[in-house]
Amino acid sequence: MVSTWLWIGAIGMAAGLILILILGRSVKPDRKHHVVVSSLVLAIASLAYFAMANGQGTFIVDGRVVYYARYIDWVFTTPLLLIGLMTVAMPRLQSLGQARDRNALLGTVIGADVLMIVTGAIGALTVDTTVKYAWYAFGCIAFLVVLYEVLIPIRAAARDRGLEHARLYDRLLWTLVVLWFVYPIVWVLGTEGSQAIGLSVEVGIFAIVDILAKVGFGLLLVGGVARLANPVPAAQTASQAA
Ligand code: RET
Numbered sequence: 001m002v003s004t005w006l007w008i009g010a011i012g013m014a015a016g017l018i019l020i021l022i023l024g025r026s027v028k029p030d031r032k033h034h035v036v037v038s039s040l041v042l043a044i045a046s047l048a049y050f051a052m053a054n055g056q057g058t059f060i061v062d063g064r065v066v067y068y069a070r071y072i073d074w075v076f077t078t079p080l081l082l083i084g085l086m087t088v089a090m091p092r093l094q095s096l097g098q099a100r101d102r103n104a105l106l107g108t109v110i111g112a113d114v115l116m117i118v119t120g121a122i123g124a125l126t127v128d129t130t131v132k133y134a135w136y137a138f139g140c141i142a143f144l145v146v147l148y149e150v151l152i153p154i155r156a157a158a159r160d161r162g163l164e165h166a167r168l169y170d171r172l173l174w175t176l177v178v179l180w181f182v183y184p185i186v187w188v189l190g191t192e193g194s195q196a197i198g199l200s201v202e203v204g205i206f207a208i209v210d211i212l213a214k215v216g217f218g219l220l221l222v223g224g225v226a227r228l229a230n231p232v233p234a235a236q237t238a239s240q241a242a
Pocket of ligand 1: 184
Protein backbone atom coordinates (compact mmCIF):
# COMPACT_ATOMS: atom_id res chain seq x y z
CA MET A 1 0.00 0.00 0.00
CA VAL A 2 2.79 2.42 0.91
CA SER A 3 4.50 2.09 -2.44
CA THR A 4 1.15 2.35 -4.31
CA TRP A 5 0.49 5.71 -2.64
CA LEU A 6 4.00 6.87 -3.44
CA TRP A 7 3.56 5.94 -7.11
CA ILE A 8 0.20 7.76 -7.12
CA GLY A 9 2.12 10.77 -5.81
CA ALA A 10 4.82 10.51 -8.47
CA ILE A 11 2.36 10.07 -11.34
CA GLY A 12 -0.03 12.72 -9.98
CA MET A 13 2.77 15.30 -9.75
CA ALA A 14 4.11 14.45 -13.21
CA ALA A 15 0.61 14.67 -14.72
CA GLY A 16 0.12 17.99 -12.92
CA LEU A 17 3.39 19.28 -14.41
CA ILE A 18 2.20 18.47 -17.92
CA LEU A 19 -1.18 20.15 -17.27
CA ILE A 20 0.49 23.30 -15.91
CA LEU A 21 2.79 23.50 -18.93
CA ILE A 22 -0.20 23.20 -21.28
CA LEU A 23 -2.29 25.71 -19.34
CA GLY A 24 0.76 28.00 -19.07
CA ARG A 25 0.80 28.49 -22.84
CA SER A 26 -2.14 30.88 -22.52
CA VAL A 27 -0.43 32.98 -19.83
CA LYS A 28 0.73 36.40 -21.10
CA PRO A 29 4.53 36.75 -21.51
CA ASP A 30 4.90 39.16 -18.57
CA ARG A 31 3.27 36.67 -16.21
CA LYS A 32 5.24 33.56 -17.24
CA HIS A 33 7.09 33.59 -13.91
CA HIS A 34 3.99 32.00 -12.36
CA VAL A 35 4.27 29.09 -14.78
CA VAL A 36 7.98 28.70 -14.03
CA VAL A 37 7.39 28.63 -10.25
CA SER A 38 4.52 26.13 -10.43
CA SER A 39 6.36 23.87 -12.88
CA LEU A 40 9.43 23.81 -10.69
CA VAL A 41 7.32 22.81 -7.66
CA LEU A 42 5.84 19.89 -9.57
CA ALA A 43 9.15 18.82 -11.07
CA ILE A 44 10.75 18.69 -7.60
CA ALA A 45 7.75 16.86 -6.10
CA SER A 46 7.55 14.25 -8.84
CA LEU A 47 11.27 13.51 -8.41
CA ALA A 48 10.90 13.28 -4.60
CA TYR A 49 7.98 10.86 -5.00
CA PHE A 50 9.88 8.87 -7.62
CA ALA A 51 12.73 8.49 -5.12
CA MET A 52 10.41 7.47 -2.26
CA ALA A 53 8.44 5.04 -4.45
CA ASN A 54 11.74 3.32 -5.20
CA GLY A 55 12.60 2.98 -1.53
CA GLN A 56 14.99 5.93 -1.43
CA GLY A 57 15.04 8.90 0.95
CA THR A 58 14.27 7.15 4.26
CA PHE A 59 16.00 6.83 7.59
CA ILE A 60 15.10 4.30 10.25
CA VAL A 61 15.07 6.20 13.55
CA ASP A 62 14.41 4.20 16.67
CA GLY A 63 12.55 1.55 14.64
CA ARG A 64 10.41 4.15 12.81
CA VAL A 65 10.53 4.93 9.08
CA VAL A 66 11.13 8.63 8.48
CA TYR A 67 10.99 9.92 4.91
CA TYR A 68 13.63 12.65 4.95
CA ALA A 69 13.07 13.06 1.19
CA ARG A 70 9.85 14.90 2.06
CA TYR A 71 11.73 17.60 3.89
CA ILE A 72 14.17 18.08 1.00
CA ASP A 73 11.13 18.43 -1.26
CA TRP A 74 9.31 20.83 1.10
CA VAL A 75 12.32 23.03 1.83
CA PHE A 76 12.38 23.96 -1.86
CA THR A 77 8.70 23.68 -2.80
CA THR A 78 7.02 25.49 0.10
CA PRO A 79 9.02 28.72 -0.50
CA LEU A 80 8.14 28.45 -4.20
CA LEU A 81 4.43 27.99 -3.40
CA LEU A 82 4.58 31.03 -1.12
CA ILE A 83 6.38 33.06 -3.81
CA GLY A 84 3.58 32.06 -6.20
CA LEU A 85 1.00 33.36 -3.73
CA MET A 86 2.88 36.51 -2.73
CA THR A 87 3.68 37.68 -6.26
CA VAL A 88 -0.07 37.84 -6.96
CA ALA A 89 -0.33 40.40 -4.14
CA MET A 90 2.80 42.42 -4.74
CA PRO A 91 3.39 44.35 -7.95
CA ARG A 92 6.67 44.63 -9.73
CA LEU A 93 9.39 46.67 -8.03
CA GLN A 94 8.73 50.31 -8.84
CA SER A 95 10.84 52.35 -6.47
CA LEU A 96 13.58 51.64 -3.98
CA GLY A 97 11.25 52.25 -1.02
CA GLN A 98 8.69 49.78 -2.32
CA ALA A 99 11.36 47.28 -3.26
CA ARG A 100 12.64 47.30 0.28
CA ASP A 101 9.22 46.69 1.80
CA ARG A 102 8.49 43.93 -0.64
CA ASN A 103 11.80 42.20 -0.07
CA ALA A 104 11.41 42.44 3.71
CA LEU A 105 8.06 40.68 3.48
CA LEU A 106 9.28 38.05 1.03
CA GLY A 107 12.38 37.46 3.16
CA THR A 108 10.41 37.10 6.39
CA VAL A 109 7.95 34.63 4.91
CA ILE A 110 10.53 32.52 3.10
CA GLY A 111 12.91 32.56 6.08
CA ALA A 112 10.21 31.51 8.54
CA ASP A 113 8.96 28.85 6.13
CA VAL A 114 12.43 27.30 5.74
CA LEU A 115 12.87 27.30 9.52
CA MET A 116 9.48 25.56 9.85
CA ILE A 117 10.54 22.72 7.54
CA VAL A 118 14.05 22.35 8.96
CA THR A 119 12.85 22.26 12.58
CA GLY A 120 10.16 19.73 11.58
CA ALA A 121 12.83 17.54 9.96
CA ILE A 122 15.07 17.70 13.03
CA GLY A 123 12.09 16.86 15.26
CA ALA A 124 11.20 13.86 13.08
CA LEU A 125 14.75 12.54 13.47
CA THR A 126 14.86 13.13 17.24
CA VAL A 127 14.40 10.17 19.58
CA ASP A 128 13.83 11.90 22.95
CA THR A 129 10.12 12.82 23.10
CA THR A 130 10.53 16.09 24.98
CA VAL A 131 13.25 17.34 22.66
CA LYS A 132 11.25 16.12 19.64
CA TYR A 133 8.19 18.17 20.61
CA ALA A 134 10.35 21.17 21.42
CA TRP A 135 11.56 21.10 17.79
CA TYR A 136 7.96 20.69 16.68
CA ALA A 137 6.95 23.73 18.75
CA PHE A 138 9.70 25.82 17.09
CA GLY A 139 8.26 24.74 13.73
CA CYS A 140 4.76 25.77 14.80
CA ILE A 141 6.00 29.22 15.85
CA ALA A 142 7.59 29.65 12.42
CA PHE A 143 4.32 28.52 10.81
CA LEU A 144 2.43 31.20 12.77
CA VAL A 145 4.82 33.83 11.41
CA VAL A 146 4.12 32.65 7.84
CA LEU A 147 0.37 32.66 8.48
CA TYR A 148 0.42 36.13 10.02
CA GLU A 149 2.29 37.65 7.08
CA VAL A 150 0.13 36.11 4.35
CA LEU A 151 -3.14 36.76 6.21
CA ILE A 152 -2.51 40.39 7.23
CA PRO A 153 0.11 42.56 5.44
CA ILE A 154 0.38 40.65 2.18
CA ARG A 155 -3.39 40.28 1.93
CA ALA A 156 -3.67 44.06 2.37
CA ALA A 157 -1.18 44.48 -0.50
CA ALA A 158 -3.40 42.26 -2.67
CA ARG A 159 -6.42 44.43 -1.86
CA ASP A 160 -4.45 47.52 -2.94
CA ARG A 161 -3.99 45.94 -6.36
CA GLY A 162 -7.71 45.97 -7.08
CA LEU A 163 -10.65 43.59 -6.93
CA GLU A 164 -9.44 41.04 -9.45
CA HIS A 165 -6.09 40.47 -7.76
CA ALA A 166 -7.69 40.50 -4.30
CA ARG A 167 -10.17 37.78 -5.31
CA LEU A 168 -7.50 35.58 -6.85
CA TYR A 169 -5.25 36.11 -3.82
CA ASP A 170 -8.03 35.13 -1.40
CA ARG A 171 -8.88 31.99 -3.34
CA LEU A 172 -5.22 30.93 -3.32
CA LEU A 173 -4.72 31.99 0.29
CA TRP A 174 -7.60 29.95 1.74
CA THR A 175 -6.68 26.91 -0.34
CA LEU A 176 -3.13 27.13 0.99
CA VAL A 177 -4.06 27.78 4.63
CA VAL A 178 -6.58 24.92 4.87
CA LEU A 179 -4.28 22.38 3.20
CA TRP A 180 -1.13 23.41 5.05
CA PHE A 181 -2.80 22.85 8.42
CA VAL A 182 -3.01 19.14 7.61
CA TYR A 183 0.79 18.74 7.65
CA PRO A 184 1.55 19.50 11.33
CA ILE A 185 -1.47 17.37 12.34
CA VAL A 186 -0.35 14.33 10.33
CA TRP A 187 3.21 14.83 11.61
CA VAL A 188 2.01 14.43 15.22
CA LEU A 189 -0.17 11.42 14.41
CA GLY A 190 2.33 9.70 12.12
CA THR A 191 5.73 8.04 12.44
CA GLU A 192 7.39 11.43 13.06
CA GLY A 193 5.37 11.92 16.25
CA SER A 194 3.04 9.66 18.25
CA GLN A 195 2.63 6.83 15.69
CA ALA A 196 -1.15 6.86 16.31
CA ILE A 197 -1.81 6.13 12.63
CA GLY A 198 -0.10 3.48 10.51
CA LEU A 199 2.57 4.27 7.93
CA SER A 200 0.34 3.55 4.92
CA VAL A 201 -2.43 5.83 6.24
CA GLU A 202 0.11 8.58 6.77
CA VAL A 203 1.70 8.14 3.34
CA GLY A 204 -1.79 8.08 1.76
CA ILE A 205 -2.92 11.30 3.46
CA PHE A 206 0.32 13.06 2.55
CA ALA A 207 0.02 11.91 -1.09
CA ILE A 208 -3.50 13.30 -1.42
CA VAL A 209 -2.80 16.58 0.39
CA ASP A 210 0.49 17.03 -1.48
CA ILE A 211 -1.30 16.66 -4.81
CA LEU A 212 -3.98 19.18 -3.76
CA ALA A 213 -1.41 21.62 -2.32
CA LYS A 214 0.83 21.45 -5.37
CA VAL A 215 -1.21 20.45 -8.45
CA GLY A 216 -4.52 21.98 -7.27
CA PHE A 217 -2.84 25.17 -6.06
CA GLY A 218 -0.71 25.42 -9.23
CA LEU A 219 -3.77 25.06 -11.48
CA LEU A 220 -5.64 27.73 -9.50
CA LEU A 221 -2.63 30.04 -9.75
CA VAL A 222 -1.76 29.55 -13.41
CA GLY A 223 -5.43 29.40 -14.46
CA GLY A 224 -6.11 32.51 -12.36
CA VAL A 225 -3.31 34.64 -13.79
CA ALA A 226 -4.14 33.49 -17.32
CA ARG A 227 -7.60 35.03 -16.83
CA LEU A 228 -6.44 38.31 -15.25
CA ALA A 229 -7.15 41.35 -17.38
CA ASN A 230 -4.14 42.77 -19.18
CA PRO A 231 -2.71 45.39 -19.08
CA VAL A 232 -3.29 46.62 -15.52
CA PRO A 233 -5.74 49.57 -15.73
CA ALA A 234 -4.09 53.01 -15.43
CA ALA A 235 -6.06 53.88 -12.27
CA GLN A 236 -4.65 50.84 -10.45
CA THR A 237 -1.10 51.56 -11.60
CA ALA A 238 -1.42 55.11 -10.25
CA SER A 239 -2.65 53.92 -6.85
CA GLN A 240 0.20 51.40 -6.63
CA ALA A 241 2.77 54.07 -7.29
CA ALA A 242 1.31 56.32 -4.58
C1 RET B 1 5.97 20.41 10.07
C2 RET B 1 6.38 20.00 11.50
C3 RET B 1 6.77 21.16 12.33
C4 RET B 1 5.63 22.12 12.49
C5 RET B 1 4.94 22.42 11.22
C6 RET B 1 5.10 21.66 10.08
C7 RET B 1 4.44 22.13 8.85
C8 RET B 1 4.65 21.74 7.62
C9 RET B 1 3.96 22.23 6.44
C10 RET B 1 4.29 21.65 5.26
C11 RET B 1 3.73 21.94 4.01
C12 RET B 1 4.09 21.22 2.96
C13 RET B 1 3.58 21.39 1.64
C14 RET B 1 4.05 20.55 0.71
C15 RET B 1 3.64 20.59 -0.64
O1 RET B 1 3.11 19.70 -1.17
C16 RET B 1 7.25 20.62 9.28
C17 RET B 1 5.21 19.22 9.51
C18 RET B 1 4.03 23.61 11.25
C19 RET B 1 2.96 23.30 6.54
C20 RET B 1 2.59 22.40 1.31
